[in-house]
Amino acid sequence: MSKATQTELRLARRMARLGTETAFEVLVRARALEAKGKNIVHLEIGEPDFDTPTNIIDAGAEAMRGGWTHYGPSAGLPALREAIAEDAGRRRGLKIDPSEVVVVPGGKPIIFFTMLAFIEEEDEVIFPDPGFPIYESMIHFLGARAIPIRLREEMDFRLDVKELAGLINDRTKLIILNSPHNPTGGVLSERDVREIARVIGDRDLMVLSDEIYSRLIFEGSHFSIMAVDGFKERTILLDGFSKTYAMTGWRMGYGVMRADLAAHVARLMTNSNSCTASFTQVAGIEAVRGDQSSVDNMLAEFRRRRDLMVAGLNKISGFSCRVPHGAFYVFPNITRTGWTSKKLADALLEEAGVACLAGTAFGGFGEGYLRFSVANSVENINLALERFAAWAGKHF
Helix, strand or coil, X not given: CCCCCCCCCCCCHHHHXXXXXXXXXXXXXXXXXXXXXXXXXXXXXXXXXCXXXXXXXXXXXXXXXXXXXXXXXCCCCHHHXXXXXHHHHHHHCCCCCHHHEEEECCCHHHHHHHHHHHCCCCCEEEEEECCCHHHHHHHHHCCCEEEEEEEEHHHCCEECHHHHHHHCCCCEEEEEEECCCCCCCCCCCHHHHHHHHHHHCCCCCEEEEECCCCCCECCCCCCCHHHCCCCHHHEEXXXXXXXXXXXXXXXXXXXXXXXXXXXXXXXXXHHHCCCCCHHHHHHHHHHHHCCCHHHHHHHHHHHHHHHHHHHHHCCCCCCECCCCCECCEECCECHHHCCCHHHHHHHHHHHHCEECEEHHHHCHHHCCEEEEECCCCHHHHHHHHHHHHHHHHHHC
């Protein structure tokens, strides 16, 4: 009998271009340390630590009992698309038709589907750096050229519009905006957005506006490039339920875009996921149209934790932290410590028992920074700060 041999795994070359999301890798390492008995304060994962509001859970459970456990339309249930169109439009001063909404399982499919729909090999995509790592991962995966636009600390982690203008050329097919911003908490002002629209002008390109944190702004207000004259037809707006309603595990997001593009994105849904879970969408209707006090309460608590974290970090030798204006992250500058981002993040996890992310997990311009999520209790944030200070006192 011949000895069984394992077939060689021959992946397509594009798989080598696919990146990842470091937060989940750090979580695995942290869990492994916990399994060995080490206590870890988790400040690495970007999800609210609150439970999904009860009214939304009840709506989902009732939907399952009521038979909403079957396939639905690829673009989403009509009632949810209508609710999203009304809510997203009202918050941005726009008239949005339900035919311009596509519901997807999470926010990432809108990133991927947008690029699949528009990007050819060697096209250029401008994206924020530091920024959500899946942007760059998907650009490379499709064989396009990833063009980073640096978010500058001295500008409260907003982009320099003149620099953006210098990056746009005839090969640019897509510009990605993200405000409020992950990982820095930066927020683009209305003036910023209008200046970005001005430098884009009438060029033949599209904008992907990632507004997943649009309800989590501490100071100021949210302004979408979709609200600028002439840009509704050229923008794909990404938003969802995960951050606003603490529904990360429910997997539901959406895109708002012109109706003819929505039809193509719905075909991508048909070819990939078929549809978003029906009972989840029924819960989404309750999220959008039901009591919003949970969002306000969560925002107030995140603001309290942000203030605590920023004040505490600024007392630690070598750390300098600006006050973020949105999302639930802080992004301190650690260059004065003399440590690289990855080395310091690893040491804080393994030696201080605090899980965070290196700034380089979000791109090359993230070197010299760390990202901490404030989606944890005040008690645990205080514990983390105590551990930082004690560890820093021995090493800086």
